[in-house]
């Protein structure tokens with residue numbers, strides 16, 4: 001992302017949380033509200049308009065999780081998702097974490113591709129996670145979202 005009108009920064013407490021974006025990655029507002037209590041939100045803005053969001057959730061002294069990543073639909077496929085992950089990796093390293101993880105559904109084929117391309121490796125399967133935690137059936141790419149695939153990257 002060489003465009004100089006693009007900025008990456010942590011969202012301040014007095015700034016509005018971009019819920020519409022967060023809901024693109026996670027259809028449960030209840031789950032979002034719950035993890036936001038202990039998370040740090042970072043955004044990417046283009047010409048002062050928020051076009052992407054990424055949420056960092058500490059799991060331990062060494063391990064931090066990307067709980068949510070989303071890019072405005074009309075801005076997807078332009079490298080902003082990769083830019084968000086590359087920048088959040090820098091933040092995690094600066095903050096002293098040793099590992100970063102991200103979980104996505106078995107049906108999220110594009111996301112599984114993107115995360116592995118950026119150095120995340122398959123780590124764990126949380127069986128039936130989306131069936132147990134989400135009331136509505138989630139379909140993606142013609143596949144039901146049932147299991148959460150957790151990927152991890154060393155920092």
Ligand code: ACO
Nearest residue numbers: 024025067068069070071076077078079080081082110114
């Ligand atoms: N389907 C197919 N390919 C994809 C997808 C997808 N959903 N997402 C990314 N890719 C591919 C791109 O084609 C691109 O491939 P290339 O490098 O070979 O050209 C590569 O991944 C990088 O794409 P970017 O342009 O950097 O990513 P983008 O800005 O589109 O952001 C994101 C990716 C955040 C997943 C975006 O598609 C999005 O907001 N999707 C809806 C919300 C979502 O699913 N979030 C993730 C849920 S999991 C979680 O939040 C922990």
